[in-house]
Amino acid sequence: xxxxxxxxxxxxxxxxxxxxxxxxxxxxxxxxxxxxxxxxxxxxxxxxxxxxxxxxxxxxxxxxxxxxxxxxxxxxxxxxxxxxxxxxxxxxxxxxxxxxxxxxxxxxxx
Amino acid sequence: xxxxxxxxxxxxxxxxxxxxxxxxxxxxxxxxxxxxxxxxxxxxxxxxxxxxxxxxxxxxxxxxxxxxxxxxxxxxxxxxxxxxxxxxxxxxxxxxxxxxxxxxxxxxxxxxx
Numbered sequence: 027x028x029x030x031x032x033x034x035x036x037x038x039x040x041x042x043x044x045x046x047x048x049x050x051x052x053x054x055x056x057x058x059x060x061x062x063x064x065x066x067x068x069x070x071x072x073x074x075x076x077x078x079x080x081x082x083x084x085x086x087x088x089x090x091x092x093x094x095x096x097x098x099x100x101x102x103x104x105x106x107x108x109x110x111x112x113x114x115x116x117x118x119x120x121x122x123x124x125x126x127x128x129x130x131x132x133x134x135x136x
Numbered sequence: 137x138x139x140x141x142x143x144x145x146x147x148x149x150x151x152x153x154x155x156x157x158x159x160x161x162x163x164x165x166x167x168x169x170x171x172x173x174x175x176x177x178x179x180x181x182x183x184x185x186x187x188x189x190x191x192x193x194x195x196x197x198x199x200x201x202x203x204x205x206x207x208x209x210x211x212x213x214x215x216x217x218x219x220x221x222x223x224x225x226x227x228x229x230x231x232x233x234x235x236x237x238x239x240x241x242x243x244x245x246x247x248x249x
Binding site: 028 | 169
């Protein structure tokens with residue numbers, strides 16, 4: 027089942043912070059985050075695994091609440107290059123496949 | 137960047153014609169995937185492969201077939217294209233394990249008229 031992402035869109039000024047969320051109705055094994063710029067391919071940002079392990083982008087942080095089946099991506103001191111559509115993908119088991127949310131459009135303005 | 141090449145990058149075809157999209161990787165990754173991306177739907181999995189000649193269906197597999205005869209190539213075929221299959225198609229690869237990220241190709245924009 028497709029995870030739900032919120033908010034639907036984010037507009038912020040350079041230097042501001044933002045939090046985007048991903049929630050699932052099923053117990054999660056892992057959460058992936060990707061960013062896609064217009065006309066380009068999605069690019070990997072971060073993986074959060076059940077049990078607390080994280081792998082990914084040095085300048086972006088994220089949390090994974092296993093009990094609530096939720097993940098949040100924290101973008102601090104945003105830069106113009108952060109603009110794009112952010113997708114979360116969730117896995118419900120070690121051998122399941124990623125199911126992506128519909129994405130959140132984030133726009134950073136000067 | 138991961139070595140993934142999709143071809144063609146753009147294609148316009150007529151309803152009812154067969155279409156084959158190709159994904160080629162140079163990373164020797166076991167897993168390969170085909171996704172389609174449509175406004176308001178995000179990325180949806182069509183088919184995936186976990187090895188040579190080992191494939192399985194995703195959530196939107198109707199009207200599509202795949203083949204993988206070599207580790208490096210994963211083909212997606214629309215046997216008889218329909219207008220509802222107008223979309224952007226992305227191939228992705230990953231290593232084994234839940235901590236393996238997906239690396240996407242640059243996409244193929246397919247228009248069925």
